[in-house]
Amino acid sequence: MTSASQSAPGRYSAIERLRAKARRVRALIVKESRQMLRDPSSVAIGIVLPVILILLFGFGLSLDVKNVPLAVVLEDSSYDAGELIGSFQLSSYFRPQITHSMPAAQALMIEGHVDGIVRIPQDFARRVSAGDAEIQVLVHGGDANRARIIQGYVAGAVATWSARQAAEGKAVVAEPVGVQTRLWFNDANDSHYFLVPGLIVLVMTLIGGLLTAMVMAREWERGTLEALFVTPVRSDEILLGKTIPYFLLGMIGLLLCVLSAKYLFHVPLRGTFTVLLAASTLYVLVALGIGLLISSWVKNQLVASQLTMLATFMPAFMLSGFLFDLRSMPTAVRLITYGLPARYYVALLQTVFLAGDVWWVLIPNAAVLATMAVLLALGSRAATRKQLS
Amino acid sequence: MRSNMLFAILRIIALTRKELLAVLKDRRARMSLLVPPIVQGLVFGYAATYDLNHVPYAVLDQNRSVASRQLLAGLDGSGVFQRVADLRSPADLMDVIDRQRALLVVQIDQDFERRLAAGQSAVVQVIADGRNSNTAATATSYVNSVVAAFNARWRRDHSLPGPTVQVTNRAWFNPNLETRWYMLPGMIGTLTLIQTMMLTAMSVAREREQGTFDQLLVTPFRPFEIMAGKALPSMLVGLVQATGVLLVAQLWFRIPFAGSLFTLYTGLLFFLLAAVGIGLLLSAVAATMQQAMLYSLLLILPFSLLSGLTTPLSNMPSLLQYFTAINPLRYAIDIARRVYLEGVGLNVLTGDLWPLALIAAITLTAASWMFTHRMQ
Numbered sequence: 104m105t106s107a108s109q110s111a112p113g114r115y116s117a118i119e120r121l122r123a124k125a126r127r128v129r130a131l132i133v134k135e136s137r138q139m140l141r142d143p144s145s146v147a148i149g150i151v152l153p154v155i156l157i158l159l160f161g162f163g164l165s166l167d168v169k170n171v172p173l174a175v176v177l178e179d180s181s182y183d184a185g186e187l188i189g190s191f192q193l194s195s196y197f198r199p200q201i202t203h204s205m206p207a208a209q210a211l212m213i214e215g216h217v218d219g220i221v222r223i224p225q226d227f228a229r230r231v232s233a234g235d236a237e238i239q240v241l242v243h244g245g246d247a248n249r250a251r252i253i254q255g256y257v258a259g260a261v262a263t264w265s266a267r268q269a270a271e272g273k274a275v276v277a278e279p280v281g282v283q284t285r286l287w288f289n290d291a292n293d294s295h296y297f298l299v300p301g302l303i304v305l306v307m308t309l310i311g312g313l314l315t316a317m318v319m320a321r322e323w324e325r326g327t328l329e330a331l332f333v334t335p336v337r338s339d340e341i342l343l344g345k346t347i348p349y350f351l352l353g354m355i356g357l358l359l360c361v362l363s364a365k366y367l368f369h370v371p372l373r374g375t376f377t378v379l380l381a382a383s384t385l386y387v388l389v390a391l392g393i394g395l396l397i398s399s400w401v402k403n404q405l406v407a408s409q410l411t412m413l414a415t416f417m418p419a420f421m422l423s424g425f426l427f428d429l430r431s432m433p434t435a436v437r438l439i440t441y442g443l444p445a446r447y448y449v450a451l452l453q454t455v456f457l458a459g460d461v462w463w464v465l466i467p468n469a470a471v472l473a474t475m476a477v478l479l480a481l482g483s484r485a486a487t488r489k490q491l492s
Numbered sequence: 493m494r495s496n497m498l499f500a501i502l503r504i505i506a507l508t509r510k511e512l513l514a515v516l517k518d519r520r521a522r523m524s525l526l527v528p529p530i531v532q533g534l535v536f537g538y539a540a541t542y543d544l545n546h547v548p549y550a551v552l553d554q555n556r557s558v559a560s561r562q563l564l565a566g567l568d569g570s571g572v573f574q575r576v577a578d579l580r581s582p583a584d585l586m587d588v589i590d591r592q593r594a595l596l597v598v599q600i601d602q603d604f605e606r607r608l609a610a611g612q613s614a615v616v617q618v619i620a621d622g623r624n625s626n627t628a629a630t631a632t633s634y635v636n637s638v639v640a641a642f643n644a645r646w647r648r649d650h651s652l653p654g655p656t657v658q659v660t661n662r663a664w665f666n667p668n669l670e671t672r673w674y675m676l677p678g679m680i681g682t683l684t685l686i687q688t689m690m691l692t693a694m695s696v697a698r699e700r701e702q703g704t705f706d707q708l709l710v711t712p713f714r715p716f717e718i719m720a721g722k723a724l725p726s727m728l729v730g731l732v733q734a735t736g737v738l739l740v741a742q743l744w745f746r747i748p749f750a751g752s753l754f755t756l757y758t759g760l761l762f763f764l765l766a767a768v769g770i771g772l773l774l775s776a777v778a779a780t781m782q783q784a785m786l787y788s789l790l791l792i793l794p795f796s797l798l799s800g801l802t803t804p805l806s807n808m809p810s811l812l813q814y815f816t817a818i819n820p821l822r823y824a825i826d827i828a829r830r831v832y833l834e835g836v837g838l839n840v841l842t843g844d845l846w847p848l849a850l851i852a853a854i855t856l857t858a859a860s861w862m863f864t865h866r867m868q
Contacts, residue, residue: 144786156793163798165807166626187657212664213834237658244666244673245833248542248626249804251669254661255633261659277613278643278655280563284632287589289622297624298803309793317782408785409690413528416793417686421536426802428627430546430595436538450592453623463591 127336131344139348148313149352150359156306157299157360161368164302166294168196168252174208174217175199181228187238190264191221196256218243219253288373288457299368300452301425303360304445307383308419310356311390312397312411314349319398320407328487338487342480346391353387364456374455378465382451385472389444390415392479399486419445447471503713507721508728511695515725525691529683529733533740536679540802541671547631550577550594552585557605559646563616566638567598573634589621595631596620608646665750665833676741677832678801680734680760681824685767685796688730690788692771695722696863697784700775715864719856723768730764731757741832750835759827759841762848766820769855776862795819800826823848 115123139145175188191199200217202208208220222239230236240257242250265277289296322328331341361379364370372379393415398407421427422436423445429437440446447468454464516522549567553560567573576594579585588594599617607614618635620628647654666673699705708718738756741747771788778784798805798812799821805813816822823844830836838845 144782148786152790159794159812160797163794163808163812164803166803167807231657234653235658237660240659240661242661242663244663244669245829246804247663247666247669247671247674248630250663250666251633252629255629255636258636258659261657265655265657278640279608279646279652280614280616280639280643282618282632282636282639283615284618284620284635286620286622286625286628286632289625289628292622292625292629294625296622297626313789321782404782405694405785408789412686412789412792417532417536420797421539424624426624426626427539427541428544428624430548431541431544432539436535439535440539454592457623458590461590 124337124340128340128343131336131340132347135344136348139352145314145318145349145352148310148317149349149356153306153310153356154359154363156309157302157363158367160302160305161295161299161363164294164298166248166298167292168249168256170198171196171219171253171256172217173197173199173253174211174220175201176205176208176220176222177201177203178225179223179227183228183231184223186268187223187227187261187264190260190267194256194260194263197260212241212243218249219257221257295368296370296457297453298425299364299370300456301423301449303357303364304386304423304425304448304452305416305419306360307353307357307386307448308390308415308445309412311353311387312394312415313408314353315345315391315394316398316407316411317394317404318349319345319395320402320404323398323402324404339484342395342484342487346388346395349391350387353391354384357383357387370456372456373459375460378460379452379455382448382455382465382469382472385469385476386444386448386451388476389448389472389479392476392483393444395483396479396486399483415445418443422446423449425449444472444475500714500717503717504720504724507713507717508724511721511725512728515691515695515729525687525729526732526736528687530736530740532683533676533679533737534744536683537672537676537740537745540675540679542626542630543669543671544627544630544634545572547573547596547634548576548594549573549631550579550585550588550597551575552579552582552597552599554602555600555604559605559608560600562645563600563639563642564598566642567635570634570638573638585619589619592621592623594621595628596635598635611652672745673747673833674829675801676737676745676747677828678799678825680737680741680828681763681821682796682799682801683737684730684733684764685821685824686792687733688726688764689767689771689774689792690785691729692722692726692768693774693778693784693788694781695726696772696775697778697781700779701781715860718863719772719860722772723765723856726768726771727761727764730767731760734760734764747832749832751831752835752837755836755838755841756828756831758838759824759831759845762845762852763820763824763827766823766848766851766855769852769859770820772859773855773862776859795821798822817847818851820848820851 173191175191177184177188188199188201191197199221200211202211205220205222208217208222211217212220220241222241224237224239227236227238238261240254242253244250269277286292328341336344361383365372394411397410397414401407401410419425422440422443424440425445429440429446432440450468451465451472454461458464515525551564553564564575568575577588579588579597582599585597585599589597597619599619601615601617604614604616616639618632620632622628646652663669696705699708713721742749770791774787774791775784778787798808798816799819805816805822808816827841827844830841
């Protein structure tokens with residue numbers, strides 16, 4: 104291209120063209136930023152909304168099972184039975200309520216006052232000395248996940264009791280094999296550790312998509328984009344001018360989310376902040392790109408924001424691995440999840456927050472996000488061709 | 493007097509018909525109202541489960557004995573666990589979990605068989621990837637049940653006495669503890685809320701923006717009739733959507749329906765009335781369609797996440813629990829689940845029905861007041 108720089112008058116050199124391009128993009132960015140800052144709704148979506156959502160959901164969503172209301176049907180008033188109940192009463196997992204008949208306990212469960220019933224039959228103490236005692240556990244199976252955890256805790260409380268009996272020198276037969284569990288990255292088994300990073304994904308998906316979807320569609324609707332088309336700016340410059348201010352706004356929202364995760368919900372950040380920032384940059388770009396593509400496709404604010412909601416938020420909630428394990432989904436559904444950017448960002452965030460900089464997980468996921476960002480940029484450039492409809 | 497009533501009803505029917513035509517006139521709009529709930533019901537029905545059917549795991553067997561192999565065979569034969577690696581040393585353990593190759597590692601110590609044979613209790617260690625601690629806990633509970641089966645067999649083969657205390661488990665309403673049974677009935681309300689509320693919020697805002705609302709006000713329609721004409725079409729759409737999800741749950745996922753359809757639909761009517769009432773109030777408050785859109789988004793998000801669909805309401809701090817009192821979805825999910833799984837009747841559901849009725853009454857009254865008093 105060196106020959107071009109000394110070309111005939113009237114033609115511009117590559118450097119000059121680039122400089123002109125940069126000037127146009129800068130002018131657009133200045134214009135967009137002013138417009139953005141003057142419009143309270145975009146600042147509200149970009150900064151206020153993420154904070155409200157992360158607070159609301161961070162406090163509101165929890166899968167921890169604690170203080171389970173439990174009816175204990177005590178048909179045996181012996182010392183052994185009392186001891187066993189003691190281990191339920193001491194545990195922070197249960198809030199036992201003693202009843203003396205099964206029908207009373209069942210009524211409590213049907214009315215929704217207790218989540219489970221532990222029945223200690225009449226002959227409990229006698230059968231403990233005979234070595235074949237039994238207690239019955241009845242759980243409300245509606246919430247199956249919770250029910251399973253409750254069953255596990257009850258088994259744990261009984262095991263604690265058995266161990267104490269054995270320690271006191273009583274003849275208690277233990278199981279041949281016991282299981283010792285360790286939960287890596289989350290010793291305390293606090294569900295916030297994985298819910299809060301997942302919520303950041305959810306919030307950023309919505310914010311990024313919504314910001315650009317509403318803004319671009321508005322320009323299409325009002326015809327202001329057509330006014331821009333008659334100026335020398337090119338479509339990629341328009342897109343850059345739009346994206347950069349909203350990208351910065353989205354990053355501010357994201358930073359606020361990360362800060363509240365770390366300092367409010369005490370989720371440990373075991374990876375480095377730079378990696379977190381790099382991964383998030385990619386994702387915010389992807390989310391903005393989705394909004395751009397949708398809005399330049401439907402050119403209508405209402406449809407654009409509804410589509411953004413349907414296409415990003417619900418799938419990110421259900422199909423990203425934020426709550427539900429991806430490996431257990433049927434193949435057809437799993438194939439859908441591979442097309443969702445949220446899936447990769449969930450993997451990135453959960454790893455950076457809880458496990459640290461594990462490159463084996465980070466690089467492939469980041470690579471997919473980067474590819475998606477590039478594809479979305481190309482796609483929205485193609486969709487924003489200078490043409491009138 | 494009676495003819496007045498009759499005319500009012502006729503006018504409402506006419507307006508409802510006009511609204512339905514406006515909403516359903518083009519094919520794309522019809523599709524956009526009917527297809528999403530059914531597709532979402534199908535896809536999320538498969539996705540939204542805490543149950544696991546594919547757990548990749550690694551083994552660090554330092555004993556390599558008959559007993560340890562027997563235990564591991566139990567895991568491999570469960571159909572849930574897939575062995576992805578046989579580790580040689582504890583040093584490899586971290587790597588396989590860090591890279592997410594395995595969800596958990598089962599570690600069997602050198603003295604496993606010796607302790608078993610000596611009648612001492614042996615320990616199996618399970619190290620799980622806690623990046624999603626709920627998944628990890630579920631997977632370890634599966635390991636527990638495989639070990640329990642191994643224990644039972646070991647005792648039988650070696651004629652050992654049973655454990656002193658045996659726990660027998662039973663679950664009501666969902667004997668196999670499948671999360672799908674819990675999720676799908678909950679989705680009946682969730683998947684209809686979004687579009688029902690938005691549709692209502694938009695419908696008035698659009699007329700207001702286009703100036704056709706003023707025209708409606710000068711017709712013989714009374715404010716109440718206009719409201720009813722706006723509310724009924726959205727409720728009909730909601731009922732159709734809910735039916736779609738219900739059919740997916742019953743016909744596709746074959747989740748047994750324990751209650752009566754009459755009870756379920758009564759509950760749904762209350763729910764839709766409340767949802768539509770909120771939508772109408774939003775559109776009365778909003779000046780433009782864009783505002784109506786934004787307001788309904790701002791409400792739908794917390795409504796759908798803080799509804800008890802995926803995480804229990806009882807886990808929320810009490811302040812947030814008070815907030816959910818105004819969330820119609822919370823009651824709809826409870827109604828759908830209890831009717832669907834427990835088969836309860838309306839008498840048990842009064843606790844859900846009256847708040848819905850109250851929300852509907854307040855929002856509809858406020859909306860109709862605002863419609864008549866906000867004429868410029």
